[in-house]
Amino acid sequence: MGLSIGIVGLPNVGKSTTFNALTKAQNAEAQNYPFCTIEPNKAIVPVPDARLLKLSEIVNPERIQYSVIEFVDIAGLVKGASKGEGLGNQFLENIRETQVILHMVRCFEDENITHVEGGVDPVRDIAIIETELILADIQRLENRIERLTKQAKHDKEAATLLVVAKDVLTFIEQEQMAKDYPDADNELFEKLNNELHFLTNKEIMYGANVGENDLLEDNQYVTKLKEHAKKNSADVIVLCAKIEEELVGLDDDEAKEFLTDLGIQESGLTQIIHKGFDKLGLISYFTAGVKEVRAWTIKKQITAPKAAAVIHNDFEKGFIRAEVIGYDDYINSGSEQKAKEAGLMRLEGKEYIVKDGDIMHFRFNV
Numbered sequence: 001m002g003l004s005i006g007i008v009g010l011p012n013v014g015k016s017t018t019f020n021a022l023t024k025a026q027n028a029e030a031q032n033y034p035f036c037t038i039e040p041n042k043a044i045v046p047v048p049d050a051r052l053l054k055l056s057e058i059v060n061p062e063r064i065q066y067s068v069i070e071f072v073d074i075a076g077l078v079k080g081a082s083k084g085e086g087l088g089n090q091f092l093e094n095i096r097e098t099q100v101i102l103h104m105v106r107c108f109e110d111e112n113i114t115h116v117e118g119g120v121d122p123v124r125d126i127a128i129i130e131t132e133l134i135l136a137d138i139q140r141l142e143n144r145i146e147r148l149t150k151q152a153k154h155d156k157e158a159a160t161l162l163v164v165a166k167d168v169l170t171f172i173e174q175e176q177m178a179k180d181y182p183d184a185d186n187e188l189f190e191k192l193n194n195e196l197h198f199l200t201n202k203e204i205m206y207g208a209n210v211g212e213n214d215l216l217e218d219n220q221y222v223t224k225l226k227e228h229a230k231k232n233s234a235d236v237i238v239l240c241a242k243i244e245e246e247l248v249g250l251d252d253d254e255a256k257e258f259l260t261d262l263g264i265q266e267s268g269l270t271q272i273i274h275k276g277f278d279k280l281g282l283i284s285y286f287t288a289g290v291k292e293v294r295a296w297t298i299k300k301q302i303t304a305p306k307a308a309a310v311i312h313n314d315f316e317k318g319f320i321r322a323e324v325i326g327y328d329d330y331i332n333s334g335s336e337q338k339a340k341e342a343g344l345m346r347l348e349g350k351e352y353i354v355k356d357g358d359i360m361h362f363r364f365n366v
Contacts, residue, residue, distance in 0.1 A: 003047075003069045003070070003099060003100070003273075003276055003277065003280060003282065003297070004069075004070040004072060004097065004098040004099045004100070005069065005070070005071055005072070005098060005099070005100045005101070005102050005272065005276055006072045006074050006094065006095050006097070006098035006100070006101050006102065007019055007071060007072065007073050007074060007102045007104055007207075008074050008095060008101055008102070008103055008104070008129060009103055009104035009105060009106075009125070009129060010106070010115075010116055010117070010125050010128065010129065011116050012106070012113055012114055012115060012116065013104045013105060013106040013125070013209060014104055014106065014207075014209035014241040015073055015074070015104045016041075016073055017241040017242065017244075017245055018104060018207065018209065018239070018241045018244060018268070019041060019043070019071060019073035020245055020248070021241060021244030021245040021247065021248055021268070021269070022045070022071055022244065022268065022269045022272065023043035023045050023071055041072070041073040042070060042071070042072050042073075043070070043071050044068050044069070044070050045068065045069055045070075045071065045269075046066035046067070046068055046069075047066050047067040047068060047069050047273050047277075047284075047295070047297075048066070048269070048270055048273065049066060049067070049284065049295055051284075051286070051295075051327060051357060052064055052066060052286070052293055052294075052295055054331055055286060055288050055293050055330070055331075055359070056293045058288075058330075058331070058334060058335055059288050059289065059290065059293050059336075060290070061288070061289065061290055061291060061292050061293045062290065062291050062292065063291075063292050063293075064292070064293050064294075065292055065293070065294035065295065066294075066295055067284055067295040067296070067297040069273055069276065070098075072094065072097070072098055074094045074095055092132070092133070092136045092199065095133075095199055095202075096197040096199060098202070099202065099203070099280060100202060100203045100204070100205065100276050100279055100280065101199075101202050101203070101204045101205070102205050102206075102207050102237075102272060102276075103126065103129060103204055103205070103206050103207065104207045104209055105122045105125055105126060105206055105207065105208055105209065105225055106120055106122065106125065106209055106221075107120070107122055107208045107209055107210045107214070107219060107221035107222050107225060107238075108120070108209060108210050108211040108214065108219075108221070109211075110211075120221055121221075122208070122221050122222075122224055122225040122228070123224055123225065123228045126206070126225075126228065130177070130200070131175070133177075133199040133200050134172055134175060134176075134177070134200055136199055137172055137178060137196070137198050137199055137200050138169065138172055138173060140196050140198075141165060141168060141169045141172065141192075141196065142169065144165060144192070144195065144196060145162065145165050145166060145169060148161055148162040148165055149162060160188065161188055161191065161192070164183075164186065164188040164189060164192065165192055167183075168181055168189065168192060172200065177200040177201070178193070178198040178199075178200040178201040179198075179200060179201045179202070179203075181201075184201075203279040203280065204232075204234050205234065205235045205236075205237060205272065205275050205276070205279065206225060206229050206234055206235070206236045206237070207236075207237050207239060207268070207272070208221070208222045208225050208226075208236055208237065208238045208239070209239065209240070209241050210222060210238060210239070210240055211240060212240050212242065212243055212262075214238075214240075215238065215239075215240055215243070215262060215263075215264060216262075216263050216264075218238070222236070222238055235275050235279075237268060237271045237272055237275060239267075239268030239271070240268075241268075243262070244267060244268045244269070246258070247259075247267060255267065277297075280299075281299055281300045281301075282297055282298065282299060282300070283297075283298060283299075283300050283354075283355075283356035283357075284296060284297055284298070284356060284357070285298065285307060285354050285355075285356070285357070285358040285359070285360050286327070286357070286358070286359045286360070287311075287359070287360060287361065288330075288336065288359050296310050296311065297310070298310055298354060300356075301353055302353070302354060303350060303351060303352060303353060303354070304319065304322040304324075304348055304349070304350065304351075304352040304353075304354055304360075304362075305319040305350050307322075307354045307360070308322070308360075308362045308364070311362070314364065314366045315362050315364050317364075317366060318364035318365045318366035319350060319362065319363075319364050320363040320364055320365055321347050321348060321349055321362075321363050322347070322348045322349075322352060322360050322361070322362050322363070323345055323346075323347060323348075323360065323361040323362075323363070324345065324346045324347075324348050324352070324358050324359070324360050325339045325340075325344055325345050325346075325358070325359045326344070326355070326357065326358060326359075327357030327358065327359060328357075329342075329344040330344075330359050336359075
């Protein structure tokens with residue numbers, strides 16, 4: 001199960017620089033003019049997880065396979081994007097493909113870097129982008145309602161869906177996000193969302209791009225952004241895109257030393273991935289053998305057969321049982337065999353809910 005994060009924001013807020021840094025690939029131009037990113041840049045990067053390294057020290061596998069995350073760098077949006085301004089709808093459609101939105105917001109002053117709105121104001125900038133997302137959803141919903149109206153004349157299911165669609169439209173027209181719709185758990189709302197992929201129903205994280213001197217103490221812009229985010233139950237990740245870019249090319253030890261010198265515990269990449277996992281309710285379980293130590297990404301609260309299906313559908317179809325060792329038990333024992341000898345390996349059936357960090361081996365018969 002992959003995780004896709006779209007990096008969005010106004011032009012010149014640090015999206016492409018952040019993309020370059022986060023993906024450790026200098027394949028997105030970072031220039032001081034709007035629309036330097038014309039096609040969405042995509043990159044697949046490994047999810048950092050120190051647990052894999054500890055498992056590998058014990059197992060000594062031929063390779064380590066991390067979970068992966070896709071970053072999509074989407075060109076800068078401006079007022080009127082939903083109506084085609086700038087490069088408009090093309091970019092909005094790219095956002096629909098992602099699961100989480102990382103909304104980069106400029107929180108630094110620099111007279112040498114143009115701001116399309118003439119000055120730094122994070123809350124205003126957020127309002128511009130989110131208004132365009134709302135307008136794009138309204139347009140898409142209106143088109144769906146037009147089709148449903150025709151179908152409803154001879155289709156009861158369409159008529160029922162039409163009622164919900166109109167109600168959602170009324171709600172969004174009041175400049176509300178679809179994710180705040182009061183009856184969002186309704187099956188018909190979920191059906192609409194599956195069809196239309198509401199932009200305003202996606203989880204949003206704010207990336208506060210600051211100067212190096214503002215990393216350890218929030219400046220006025222970050223404070224303002226955090227106040228806004230708190231009202232909307234959103235997370236804020238404070239990072240310096242320039243520093244993240246400097247981390248490119250450093251090995252793990254060098255990067256750790258670099259961050260320590262700055263008084264920072266985690267890089268922006270690590271924070272973004274951890275927050276993204278949390279937003280989507282994702283966890284990892286592991287398989288550990290001499291060929292490969294690997295992380296598998298699953299939703300929280302799923303059963304062992306469903307977790308097995310992430311490896312191969314046949315594992316779910318012919319599921320017999322799962323051999324499970326908790327991560328801490330495995331590490332403390334020093335090997336799989338010692339964990340077994342200590343009685344720490346459990347045999348779990350179809351109802352077992354997989355826990356984060358479980359080391360698993362599936363028995364199946366097809």
